[in-house]
Amino acid sequence: MENMDKDIQQILLTEEQIQSKIAELGKILTEEYADKNPVIVGVLKGVVVFYADMIRQIKTPCQLDFMWISSYAGANSSGKMLVRQDVTADIKGRHVLILEDIFDTGNSLSFTVEHLLSKEPASLKICTFLDKPERRKPGVTLQADYVGYTIPNAFVVGYGLDYNEKYRNLPYIGILKPEVYEK
Ligand code: 5GP
Numbered sequence: 208m209e210n211m212d213k214d215i216q217q218i219l220l221t222e223e224q225i226q227s228k229i230a231e232l233g234k235i236l237t238e239e240y241a242d243k244n245p246v247i248v249g250v251l252k253g254v255v256v257f258y259a260d261m262i263r264q265i266k267t268p269c270q271l272d273f274m275w276i277s278s279y280a281g282a283n284s285s286g287k288m289l290v291r292q293d294v295t296a297d298i299k300g301r302h303v304l305i306l307e308d309i310f311d312t313g314n315s316l317s318f319t320v321e322h323l324l325s326k327e328p329a330s331l332k333i334c335t336f337l338d339k340p341e342r343r344k345p346g347v348t349l350q351a352d353y354v355g356y357t358i359p360n361a362f363v364v365g366y367g368l369d370y371n372e373k374y375r376n377l378p379y380i381g382i383l384k385p386e387v388y389e390k
């Protein structure tokens with residue numbers, strides 16, 4: 208059996224650190240969305256693990272929905288986005304919360320926000336588990352309303368995040384060994 212842990216150079220966030228941050232965010236989001244019946248939109252696929260943990264800490268009724276936009280190929284974003292699967296809820300006049308795994312260059316989130324705003328929600332906020340502000344593309348002024356952890360400029364995997372579709376099921380967030388990309 209192949210051990211994925213051997214490809215990890217450094218564990219950046221442990222399972223315990225991840226869960227304690229989610230509990231903290233959960234308290235804030237529960238208060239913010241009490242009695243608002245928000246639509247919580249997950250941006251697939253990277254968000255699935257964070258999404259499943261996060262919604263269970265938002266202790267007020269909510270509706271779940273997902274969007275799938277064109278994926279990040281390898282370690283470099285092409286910058287080109289397309290909606291592969293749209294939300295199914297009618298979000299006009301609804302309070303919408305986007306959950307994202309990571310806010311990197313900002314291409315994905317800018318695209319997602321613009322797309323969802325065109326549907327005229329009552330409000331639209333962003334909660335990203337990870338933020339890499341150093342990587343932001345010039346001209347992106349968008350900011351996340353809620354951030355789990357701000358991390359340095361490194362390519363991370365695990366907890367939903369992949370490298371060529373691998374490592375999403377690691378329970379922690381780690382930095383890959385450089386030789387893994389060079390293979
Ligand atoms: P952005 O559009 O902000 O550049 O990137 C957003 C998407 O790129 C994320 O949802 C994620 O899929 C991917 N991404 C950005 N940084 C990383 C990273 O460090 N590791 C992994 N695995 N994916 C990343």
Ligand code: MG
Nearest residue numbers: 250253254308
């Ligand atoms: Mg993503």
